[in-house]
Amino acid sequence: MPYNRETAGKGGHSDFVRNPDVQLFLSNCDYMRPPSDDEAKAIASQFTNAPKGEPPILPNFIVASDASKSDAPINDKLPCTQLGFIKVSHVLVSMEKYAELIDPKSRFVDPFKAADMHRNAQPITYVLPGSNIKYRNSKTVRDGFRLAVFDQFNANRRDNTNRMVLTETLLALNNNKIKINKCPSCRESIEELEFLTSSLVHKCPKCSVDIYITDWLRLHEGISDFGDNASAMTRMMNAVEHLLLGSFILELLNSTPSALNKIAFVVDGPLALFGEPAKLHQRLMFLIHEVNNKLAQLALEPVLVMGLQKTGNVMDHANLLERFLPNGVIRVIDDMYRHTYITGSDSPSDNFGSETYYGQDFLFKTERGRIFNFALPYPFADKGANGADFANEKVQLERYGSLIERACDLIRHFEFDLYDNAIVPVALAHRHASISLVPGGKVLDLLTRAGLSS
Ligand SMILES: [Zn+2]
Known part of the structure; x- marks a missing residue:
């Protein structure tokens, strides 16, 4: 997570906090306040000496x-056409x-x-379609997002015979079987589909759109065609x-x-x-x-x-x-x-x-x-x-x-x-x-x- 992400926003937030309507509203709210000296001393007394190894046991x-x-527009002239870029x-x-x-x-x-x-x-990077971008002929932004997640989770992020494939991690974390009983595209309830190492993609029996193992994460549910993703x-x-x-x-x-x-x-x-x-x-x-x-x-x-x-x-x-x-x-x-x-x-x-x-x-x-x-x-x-x-x-x-x-x-x-x-x-x-x-x-x-x- 980037440091110093918090920004005051447009116009400076101290201005709006001084607004009398905001002050009145705040007087009706509970929120974190600095403790009084007595309160703080009472809280501090609940702390104990931190344990210390003699000598410390440190990892190698x-x-x-x-x-x-970042989820920026692809260029200045198309502010509503957005790409997501994730880097770990x-x-x-x-x-x-x-x-x-x-x-x-x-x-x-x-x-x-x-x-x-x-x-x-x-x-390790992931590129995703945001609003207004359809990936690989998908019907909607959301279907394209699902496919992009699947493609990139299913790609090997190491070289040669070594593997680091997140679909495999997902399966391993779930006893090698993932089940989905609702279509992420048409959103109809469907007979439970089983995703295994040998079957990472199924067709929806109702709308025939591809359903991917990675849909189990439901990441696409927050994606809309034109909104901010x-x-x-x-x-x-x-x-x-x-x-x-x-x-x-x-x-x-x-x-x-x-x-x-x-x-x-x-x-x-x-x-x-x-x-x-x-x-x-x-x-x-x-x-x-x-x-x-x-x-x-x-x-x-x-x-x-x-x-x-x-x-x-x-x-x-x-x-x-x-x-x-x-x-x-x-x-x-x-x-x-x-x-x-x-x-x-x-x-x-x-x-x-x-x-x-x-x-x-x-x-x-x-x-x-x-x-x-x-x-x-x-x-x-x-x-x-x-x-x-x-x-x-x-x-x-x-x-x-x-x-x-x-x-x-x-x-x-x-x-x-x-x-x-x-x-x-x-x-x-x-x-x-x-x-x-x-x-x-x-x-x-x-x-x-x-x-x-x-
Ligand atoms: Zn469907």
């Missing part, structure tokens, strides 16, 4: 991802190389060595970033599971999927749980997958609270805390993020005084039948084993004054997301080749 490699998108960048950082990168005295990053690290990164592109970007994470993890699970113990995966943003493809969050949660069972069988610690959020409600709250918190403290964001201090809701739902999140949020203020909102995958195969039970269990810290300590240690190691509340690998991935290079799945090639076999 970090894979950090950052996604960006991964940076692979080896701990050994990182040690060479930073001068321990000045904590200055050597720009030449950092540039070298960028050469180990390749963005920006939010559909955002959903797609979010889904792709997490599917690629799933793809990396699956590849290593099947080839060298023990390697997963040496790698930390860092996603920029929450461990969650929103909107139409949100159901995918359950599959990722299940996959990570399966990986950790496998690692436990090998007597290894669970894989460190971490979401880092630079913006959002939790960070807004953190910024209001920051000056009241001592350094080196942590707090798990349970639902009650979230509803009392962050979302300001009187009626906490049974389970925050039940349809979207696969990771638990934590707030961590480092010993150097920087504040981070990180997330760790829920340590369960699924969320069970009772949301209230899950809401309690997901915040029982002992269930996370070594992960909280390892997440804090990783953040401490990579926190860097130059990047405001980012850690170096994410900042590198982010910077990389704005550098154009040839598409490819090179990070996965490097990972599997980088001496990971043990």
Whole structure:
């Protein structure tokens, strides 16, 4: 996610907030306000000392991802004819190389060595039709969007015999079978169609239009022929970033599971999927749980997958609270805390993020005084039948084993004054997301080749 995306908009937003109608409206609303000193001290007292490894257990490699998108008109004269462009960048950082990168005295990053690290990164790109563009003779923009998603998910993003194909990832995450019972084109209910490795496309029995395995993600539902398709592109970007994470993890699970113990995966943003493809969050949660069972069988610690959020409600709250918190403290964001201090809701739902999140949020203020909102995958195969039970269990810290300590240690190691509340690998991935290079799945090639076999 790009940094500093928030803009004041046309005319400057402070002008409109001063408008008396807006002020009157606001007086009738509940929203996040700075806590009073007493409130803030009461909240701060709920934080505890952050765990710290002596010595810290750090991974050998970090894979950090950052996604960006643009949905711009194809040219100035056709402002309503829009293309979507999604780019997911991964940076692979080896701990050994990182040690060479930073001068321990000045904590200055050597720009030449950092540039070298960028050469180990390749963005994976997706181009999609937005409004007013029909792809490959499709009847509608939406049908063309579905076909474009299928074509690009079904393309191999690696070289030669190595594979990174997102339709295969989708199948693997769904026990190799995907079912669709409603036509995405005519929207009629149909007899359930089964999509397997050998049958990725079916014809709708009612309208004869092709239905693709990727329609299961329902990304096309936000697409209209002439409207603004920006939010559909955002959903797609979010889904792709997490599917690629799933793809990396699956590849290593099947080839060298023990390697997963040496790698930390860092996603920029929450461990969650929103909107139409949100159901995918359950599959990722299940996959990570399966990986950790496998690692436990090998007597290894669970894989460190971490979401880092630079913006959002939790960070807004953190910024209001920051000056009241001592350094080196942590707090798990349970639902009650979230509803009392962050979302300001009187009626906490049974389970925050039940349809979207696969990771638990934590707030961590480092010993150097920087504040981070990180997330760790829920340590369960699924969320069970009772949301209230899950809401309690997901915040029982002992269930996370070594992960909280390892997440804090990783953040401490990579926190860097130059990047405001980012850690170096994410900042590198982010910077990389704005550098154009040839598409490819090179990070996965490097990972599997980088001496990971043990
Ligand atoms: Zn149909």
